[in-house]
Every structure is written in structure tokens, then in C-alpha cells.
Amino acid sequence: MAIEVGSQAPDFELRDNHGRTVRLADLRGEKNVVLVFYPFAFTSVCAGELGELRDxxxxxxxxxxxxxxxxxxxxxxxxVFAEQESLEYPLLSDFWPHGEVSRAYGVFDEEKGCAVRGTFVVDKAGTVRWRVVNALPDARDLGGYVKALDAL
Known part of the structure; x- marks a missing residue:
């Protein structure tokens, strides 16, 4: 089950598509975070969702x-996926330990071995203020993300 709105966002340290380390804790007090979990690179729904974010x-x-x-x-x-899709924001790898961060957020599908489509808006204090979790084939609506950010 996905973590609840109002709870503290689990901290993490992951490497991005350029090998840089990204820590959620480093953004606390500085920025709100839109944390988007998606199943796999190079799949049509994922490319479409991430392309909408790019646009x-x-x-x-x-x-x-x-x-x-x-x-x-x-x-x-x-x-390679970021280069192919012209994605200019960090793509973080939850590859090893496999799915550790996805599990912490409650969006890892053990049977499929990947994250489902979960999005969490985390405020500057590190509190989850909004979330949406969709099944693998179901794309998310960016309008919800925008409304959640506007409410902060």
C-alpha cells in the first residue's frame, strides 16, 4: 500500500541517468518535489507520461x-532513454537493491518486478501532500500534479 498523504516521505539516495547521486534530504527546506515512479524506460505509456512532463x-x-x-x-x-526522449530532468535508478525505494513508497509490484505508476508531491518540509497511484497500463493526468503544487 502506498504511503499516506500527511506522512513523512521516506528519504532515499539514488543515482541519476548521469551517475550523480540524488538525495531527497538535500532538497528539504529548499524545494517541493514531484516524485514520479514509472515501470520501465522505452515503453509507450511511460514515454508518453515523461514526454508530457518534458513539455x-x-x-x-x-x-x-x-x-x-x-x-x-x-x-x-x-x-539512453533520456537522450532518445530529450528528457532534461533527473531519471533516478532504483535498480539495486532492486526496488528498495519503490517498496518504501509502497508502489513496487512484486509479481512484475517493477514500480507501478505512483506520483507523490512532497513539500519543502518533506511531508507527502498529494499522491496518485495507477495500475501499470493507466497513464496519470498531469493536471492533478499542477493542482497539488498550486495548493502548496
Missing amino acids: SLPTFVNDDTQLLAVSNDSIHTLR
Whole structure:
């Protein structure tokens, strides 16, 4: 079960598609975070969702907000995917230990071995203020993300 709105977002340390370490704790007190879990790179629904985020990037990457996308792919896969899709925001690898962060957020599908489509809006204090969790085939609506950020 996904973590509840109002709870403290589990901290994590993951490597991005360029091999840089990203820590949620480093953003506390500085930025709101839109944390987007997606199943796999190079799949049509994932590419579509991440492309929509790319096309609305100033809404999700600015002085107050940082977008972080997380999958269980390796950093090497994510690097190629980001280049192919022109994704200019961090794609984080929850590859090893496999799905550890996805599990902490309650969005890891043990049977499929990947994250489901979970999004969490985390405020500057590190509290989850909004969430949506969809099944693997169901794309999310970015309008919900925008409303949640506007409410902060």
C-alpha cells in the first residue's frame, strides 16, 4: 500500500541517468518535489507520461519545485532513454537493491518486478501532500500534479 498523504516521505539516495547521486534530504527546506515512479524506460505509456512532463518542464522544475522520475532500470538504460526522449530532468535508478525505494513508497509490484505508476508531491518540509497511484497500463493526468503544487 502506498504511503499516506500527511506522512513523512521516506528519504532515499539514488543515482541519476548521469551517475550523480540524488538525495531527497538535500532538497528539504529548499524545494517541493514531484516524485514520479514509472515501470520501465522505452515503453509507450511511460514515454508518453515523461514526454508530457518534458513539455511542461517549467511547471515542474523551477525555483520552488524539483521533478524526480524513478524507475527500476539501470542508470545506463536511463541515460539512453533520456537522450532518445530529450528528457532534461533527473531519471533516478532504483535498480539495486532492486526496488528498495519503490517498496518504501509502497508502489513496487512484486509479481512484475517493477514500480507501478505512483506520483507523490512532497513539500519543502518533506511531508507527502498529494499522491496518485495507477495500475501499470493507466497513464496519470498531469493536471492533478499542477493542482497539488498550486495548493502548496
